[in-house]
Each structure stands twice: as C-alpha cells, then as structure tokens.
Amino acid sequence: MRQGPAFKLVLLGDGRVGKTSMVLRYVNNVFSDKQTATIQASYLTKRVDVDGNIVTLAIWDTAGQERFHALGPIYYRDADAAVLVYDIMDKDSFARVKGWVKELRKMANKNIVLTIAGNKSDMDRHRTVDLQDSVRYAESIGAHHFLTSAKLNAGIEEVFLDVAKRVLELRKDGSQDGISSGGHRKSLVVIDDQPNLPPPSKCCS
C-alpha cells in the first residue's frame, strides 16, 4: 500500500494554539472552532506529491500541556521534522516555541527539520507577537517561518509541503546519520524559560 518514503513529523506547541486544527484542516479539510483539547497525541497520515515523488507524512499531533511531556521522546524519537506552532495573539505561546527548540536541540534527531508556524493569521488585528521578531528568530535557528490560518485554510498546505520538500532534500543529500540521538526516555528535562513578561491578563480579571 505504501509507496515512497515515510516522513515522521511532530507538531509541538502550547495548548490551544491550533495544532489539531491545522492537522485536521490539512488531512481532512475540516475546521471547528470548538476543537477539544488533545490528550496524549493523535496520529494521522497523508500522502503528498513532492515534484513527482510520493511521500507519506506521518503526523503526530501532540497535547499542548507539559504534564504529558514525559511522552515527548516517543513523538520526536527519530522524527524527521517538527512544526512548532504558536498563536499570533499570544506571546506566551511564542515563548513556548523557543522552549521547544531548546529541548529538541538536546533530545531530538540532529538533522530534524524545523518549521515555525504562527497560527490564527485571520486574527491579525489582534496580533501581539511581532512578525519580524518571529521571522528573525526562525532564521536564527535555521527554521522556516509561516503564517497560517486553519480557519481560513491559509498557509496550511504550504507548511506541510515545505516540510516534505526539505526532508526529501536532506535524504537525497545522503545524510542518513540522523537517527543517532533521541530515545532518551527518562532524562527529559522541561526547560522553563518563560520570560517574566506579563501574559495578556485574560485570566485574572
């Protein structure tokens, strides 16, 4: 049934930034603004045509909360790519992206392809995360940055296609030594580098 290579992709990010919505939009082309919180993770696959090469994307959509963190290595153990998602209206969620990057650097595959996605771009007028900052940050870590809206189906296809392309290129370059690190089941450290910025005081009023 399966033809061509299969790439393992993991979505990481804070709770309610839209990870599940992005995947469901991409895989099933559906959207709900009442998507329930993900527990543990779900796993979906989609076949993509990258310039004539059929690849299977195996997508792990993870839970946002740190409490399920110890499971992390299961997801990014030999993951080929990680899409780090934040909500453009939520600075905290962007800070979490930086935390994830640090963690992946330590724990994941050396050659992991990183992508940062600022989701909910349809709410641009409420943006609090500066676009330039996030693009610059993405560049600094060698990641590609995308603005997406699962709601309007904007930028979603592009994210996954770009991931597939980059992983394919990497593989073609023959650098197959990627599956070296990872699998540190117990030694996972939660890096808490939340800046002391005030979050939008939504919850305290």
Add this chain to the structure above:
Amino acid sequence: MPEEFVGQVLGAVDQVVGLLNIDEVFRLLNMPSNRKQADYGTALVLGVATVAVAAVVGGIVYFYDGRRAPWNRRKKHHPLTKPQWLESFDSNDGRLKDGGEKVLYKARKGGIDISIRAEVWPFLLGLYDLKSNAGERQATDSISSAEFEDLRRQCEVLKAIISSELNKSNLEKDDSGSFEKVSEEDLLESIWEDGDGETSTSEPSTKIEDNLETTKDGDLSENNVSSEPQKNPKVDEILAKGPKALEDFKDWMRIIRLDAVRMNAEWVPYSAVQANVSEEEASRRASEVGIQDDDHLEASRRHHAARLVAVLEAYALYDSDTGYCQGMSDLLSPFVALMESDSQAFWCFVEFMKVAKANFRMDETGIRRQLRLVGQIIKCTDPQLHEHLVKIQADDCYFVYRMVVVLLRRELSFEQTVCLWEVIWADWAALRLEAAAAAAGGSRSLRDALKKLPASKDLLLFAVSAAVLQKRKFIIEKCQGLDEILRECNAMAGKLDIWQLMDDGRHLLRIYNQKVGHEKAD
C-alpha cells in the same frame, strides 16, 4: 413483573455463557486451557443448553419488547431504575436497607437510569456513606457546600494576589526573579495599596483586610461565623510553597479557561435545565469567573464552561499537588452536566480524583502502573498478541495511554462514558463495602455477589484490554510499530460497544484472577 423475571433468567444465562466464554477465549487464542477434555464435554452440553435457553428467552424478550432483535438481547443490561432506587431506602431514617448491596450489584451489572444518576453517584463515589441516614447526608451536604464556597472565596483571594504580583513585576522589570521572596503580607499590602481595582469583586478585598489583621492569630479552627475574620489556609499553603507554586497556579488558571471553552457539548441533551439556561445567566457566570473568549459559544456551553472553571479552580487550590492537567475537565464535565449544584459536582469530582489523580502525576508513576497492568492482562489472556507487542517494542502499552488517562472518555459517547464510569465506581464501592465487611467478619451475600460478578479496582484496565483484544488480528497481522497501533486505537472512537467491553472485561478479569491465583499457588 416480566422485566424482573427476564432479568433473572438473563442473569442465569449470562453466568453459563460467562463460563463458556472463558473456554471460547482460549480456543480462539489457540492456546491450551487448563481444563480437561471432560470439561469440554460439559461445556458443549452447557453450550447447547445455553443456546436453547437463550433462544427461548430471546423469544420472550422479543415478544416483550419488540424493538430489538433477540440476538442482541444478551447485551441488554438493565439499569438500576428510579422505583428500585426509591424502594431500597428505609422509609423511617432514609438508610439504604441492606447497606446498599443490592443497589451496588444492580449498578455494577447494568448501570444506572439517567433520571437518578445525580442521586446515586455520591453513594457510589463514597461522598455519602452507604450506611448513612438522611439526616447525616443533609449534614454532609451543608458542611461541604460551605467548604466549597470558602474554597471559591480563597480562589478569588489568590487571583487577586497573582494579579497584583503581575502589576508589580510590570513596574520592576529589571528584577530578574519577580516572584522571589514574596511574603503573603507584602502581597496583600500591595493589593491593599493598589485598591481592588479591576482585579476582582469587592468581596475578597474586604476579606483580605480581615486576613491582614488575623494572620498571626495562630488559631486555625474553622466554623467561624461569617462575620468573624476569615483565614485562607489553602492560599497560605500555596504561598508557603514558594514562587513556583504561584506560577503554577497562574498557569493552571489559564489552561483551565482554554480547555473549558472548548469542551464538547454532548451532554446537552442529558440536562434540560442547563441546556435551556438564559443568555443573561450564562453571561453572569462567565464574567464571575472571568472567561472572556467565549462569545462564539451558545448560552448552555458558556454556562457549562463557567461552571467548569469555578470547580476546576477550586480543585486546583484544594489539591495543589495535582493542580490542573488537561483531561481533568473531561472527568469533571459529566458531574457539572448532571448536577445542578457546583458544590456537589465538586465533591463528587474530589472523590473520583482520589483515584484518578494518579493519572495526572508529573512523574507518571500512576499511569505507568496502569499501562504495565494492561500489558500483564494481555500477556496473561493473549500470549500471542503479547509476543507480537514485544517484538515490535510496543509492550509498554503506550498506545492505550489516552484510554487510561481519561478513562475512555475520548473513545466513548457521553452516555457510554458515564455508564462505564458508574459501573467502575460501583465496583470501587463494592470493594469498599467488602473491605468494611471483612473487618466485621465478612458478609456471605456480598461474597456471593462478588463471585458471581467479580469486581476490580482496575475494571477500566480490563475493559481497555478487551478493546485492544478486539483488534488483535489486525495488530498481529498489520501493525509493525507503536504508531500503527496508536492510530488503530484512536480509530476505535465511536465504534465501541460499552456492554461488550464490560462483559469481555469481566471475562478477562476472571481469567486473570484464575491465572494469577494459580501462579500464586504454584
């Protein structure tokens, strides 16, 4: 009473079929059973007899009911009904007549009718003692309601402290560790200086003033009349733990709100009163707990979300070692849906969480114990499947993680979930009852009931194992890694038959008990 009669006959048939299925499982799994050939002969005779009886009973039931096909009958489980429930109380003092034995057995076997769930659950969960009388329960209610209100009040105090601390750290951005060395008095003082402003309603700030005067009082006895100065022991507890605890609570408050507004609305048809709540009431409750981004929701869901927040926050404060973790809102939602009172929902949730909080531990020991047990159940009842799991390195059973964490909530419908849970709670209650009876010399009727329908505090895990075993062929033939099994498990959502799971789960429990018993004897 044709229903009663049919129920009894079905019960007997269940027993026979139960015995048979053990062998059937062995046969299907292609493994030697400990039974002798002669037993198979007996089983065959019993089998033929069962089919005959089942056919007759099926006919009767079909005639009686007329809506269901007779071959579905075995799965029909009769819930505890309202008349049965009301009849089981002594009319004088409102005590359960036989200490709740019959009620528990009924609930364990068939669940509970929707109309009385909210009344029965507190007994199953142990919020009410099964031996309590009406007066004692009333007293419990009023004490626990006052306690809940006090927790809510303390939540507001803590929220005021957090938001004042935020303001402060805003002003002193150069201060690297903004939560270092904060004493409650500093914080309270700063709130006092800031005025209550937009932080919360005016009530907590007056309490804070009282608190300032009495923090060094030392006398922690509760039951003060409301005019007396109030203490905030739970708030103190968090502050005493240091800045990290305050950060945690702040984070929980945020995630609680995120999760509350995106709970599913499956419960709505089961709660007419709450489904028809007015826009005004929903808005009032939402603003009371400070939910802001719920405009896209219907009134019933906003109302539900606001109540979830109120109870979850109180719980995070009540049990700050657990706090809040995603998934807990799944566990709470049915209580909020079926119970009018936040306090009752809260205390039932507290009882539930006494067991379920193991699922949310940061170190995951609770969840790992359960995943291990699922592995042992599979190993013991289906060695071939277990061998395959070992081969593909999935014998840690992480693929059932979600099923275990939120007790199959994500795989089952609302109705199925609460039904499964109440059967699980009834098992817990039966085991509590047995433990209490054992201390007093034992109860024969209880022992018999537990022999007929074995109970386990881990009934869930037997049901989960049963769900996995349904997919054994696919897993063995098609799955070469955790990913594939996990996907298969996720795909079970919406396709499970709850009573099939329960029946199969009990069978696995019987096999497990037998085998583990054997091993012990060896």
